[in-house]
Amino acid sequence: MQNIIRLIQNNSNLLLFLFIQIISFALIFNWRNTLHHSSFLSSSNYILGSALELNSNVSSYFNLADINKGLVEENEDLKSKLHNQEIILSNDFVFLDDSVYKKQYKFLHAKIISSQFKNRENFLILNQGRKTGVKQNMGVIGNYGLIGVVVSVGKYYSSVLPVINSNFELAVRHKESNSFGILKWSKNDNWLSATVEDIPSYVNIKIGDVIETSGASGIFPKGVLVGKVINIEPVEATQFLEIKISLVEDYASIYNAYVIKNQNLKDLQLINNVEDD
Amino acid sequence: MINFFSKVLLFFVVLFIQIFFIDKIDLGELNYFFAPIIYGLIIITIQPSIDLWILMLIAFLMGLSVDLFRNTIGLNISALVMVAFFKYPILNFLFPRDGYDPLKDLTPINIGWNNYFFYVFIMLFIHHFWFLLIEDFHFNQLFYLFLKAMINSIVALFVFVLFYFLSRKIK
Numbered sequence: 001m002q003n004i005i006r007l008i009q010n011n012s013n014l015l016l017f018l019f020i021q022i023i024s025f026a027l028i029f030n031w032r033n034t035l036h037h038s039s040f041l042s043s044s045n046y047i048l049g050s051a052l053e054l055n056s057n058v059s060s061y062f063n064l065a066d067i068n069k070g071l072v073e074e075n076e077d078l079k080s081k082l083h084n085q086e087i088i089l090s091n092d093f094v095f096l097d098d099s100v101y102k103k104q105y106k107f108l109h110a111k112i113i114s115s116q117f118k119n120r121e122n123f124l125i126l127n128q129g130r131k132t133g134v135k136q137n138m139g140v141i142g143n144y145g146l147i148g149v150v151v152s153v154g155k156y157y158s159s160v161l162p163v164i165n166s167n168f169e170l171a172v173r174h175k176e177s178n179s180f181g182i183l184k185w186s187k188n189d190n191w192l193s194a195t196v197e198d199i200p201s202y203v204n205i206k207i208g209d210v211i212e213t214s215g216a217s218g219i220f221p222k223g224v225l226v227g228k229v230i231n232i233e234p235v236e237a238t239q240f241l242e243i244k245i246s247l248v249e250d251y252a253s254i255y256n257a258y259v260i261k262n263q264n265l266k267d268l269q270l271i272n273n274v275e276d277d
Numbered sequence: 278m279i280n281f282f283s284k285v286l287l288f289f290v291v292l293f294i295q296i297f298f299i300d301k302i303d304l305g306e307l308n309y310f311f312a313p314i315i316y317g318l319i320i321i322t323i324q325p326s327i328d329l330w331i332l333m334l335i336a337f338l339m340g341l342s343v344d345l346f347r348n349t350i351g352l353n354i355s356a357l358v359m360v361a362f363f364k365y366p367i368l369n370f371l372f373p374r375d376g377y378d379p380l381k382d383l384t385p386i387n388i389g390w391n392n393y394f395f396y397v398f399i400m401l402f403i404h405h406f407w408f409l410l411i412e413d414f415h416f417n418q419l420f421y422l423f424l425k426a427m428i429n430s431i432v433a434l435f436v437f438v439l440f441y442f443l444s445r446k447i448k
Binding site: 012013016017020021023024025026027028047051052055058059 | 296297301329330333337340345346350351352354355358359362411
């Protein structure tokens with residue numbers, strides 16, 4: 001016993017060193033091997049989240065011009081829609097705020113406090129969490145278009161699986177022909193591009209055509225911009241095309257997001273369950 | 278006591294510069310080769326009279342702070358504690374018995390310019406190489422890792438010298 005204690009005393013520094021190394025390696029592998037990070041260690045955690053928010057609060061001042069540009073462009077888009085509507089409706093004074101109509105989607109503004117784009121499995125962190133009503137599997141869009149889906153929610157922060165993550169999949173459609181495809185982020189895509197698969201080869205697609213969300217999942221409304229076609233290739237031995245698109249959101253400089261809540265999602269899920277049975 | 282407070286201040290200054298300046302530098306295609314790590318400044322240059330376990334605890338705190346900001350839990354802790362652990366063996370190996378004053382910081386004036394460059398470069402190289410190795414966790418690109426560690430160590434060494442001149446001016 002004496003000898004063991006003396007051994008520990010003599011090598012206490014080495015033991016401390018090994019102890020810290022083992023802890024840090026356990027943390028590294030725990031972090032890498034789980035997609036849905038446990039809320040204690042993930043960035044949706046309060047301490048990590050507030051550190052990142054402090055970081056973004058400081059650094060976002062250097063990008064105010066970019067942020068403003070995005071907001072102004074979005075405003076321009078919204079204004080043009082608003083005023084067009086006025087012209088159409090001004091003849092009969094139709095009131096859209098009727099009990100016949102119900103708003104299906106609600107939007108919640110969130111700041112993106114951390115965004116990764118250099119890895120294969122990138123995540124974004126938002127500064128909205130359970131307290132403000134964010135839940136798993138809610139859609140997230142930005143100033144220009146589609147961003148991703150919420151995967152884990154903390155009390156004040158939540159993390160988002162963006163299009164530029166190799167685990168991402170979503171049903172999208174070609175705007176001109178209405179034909180459906182599946183949006184993926186394949187191996188040779190960088191942070192500005194993505195791939196659309198499963199569009200049949202008889203569909204007439206041109207470079208520059210718009211790809212938008214289909215609204216089938218109920219996560220996103222119909223017609224949210226995803227990207228523009230930059231390359232079309234037929235897949236050998238199948239009747240399908242493989243389409244490269246350039247994404248509308250630049251994940252290297254992205255600051256504002258809106259979390260989408262679908263108020264009719266329960267009904268949709270009920271229908272889907274009936275279909276499954 | 279003044280020395281202690283100045284070291285605490287240095288801790289935050291180094292952390293700040295690493296996170297908000299060095300990490301924000303965007304060189305486009307060259308990003309893969311440019312990622313210097315300078316937050317080991319305190320561990321590498323603090324006076325050698327400090328006990329190893331205190332040094333390792335400082336390294337742990339520093340690594341944890343950087344990890345929190347970079348969202349890579351564990352990576353920087355492991356790398357910086359490695360540097361702290363190898364500091365005294367390397368000092369003993371490089372310098373003769375009385376080659377340095379253990380009560381003074383390891384600055385170019387105290388240990389000489391040549392010694393300073395040599396010693397700091399080796400420490401920085403250990404830091405970068407271990408960091409890149411556990412970040413990639415592949416052993417099939419060892420030459421690239423080696424090259425990358427070399428380049429970034431030289432850049433970081435340059436930053437260290439700048440830091441030294443600045444701190445001398447402030448005093």
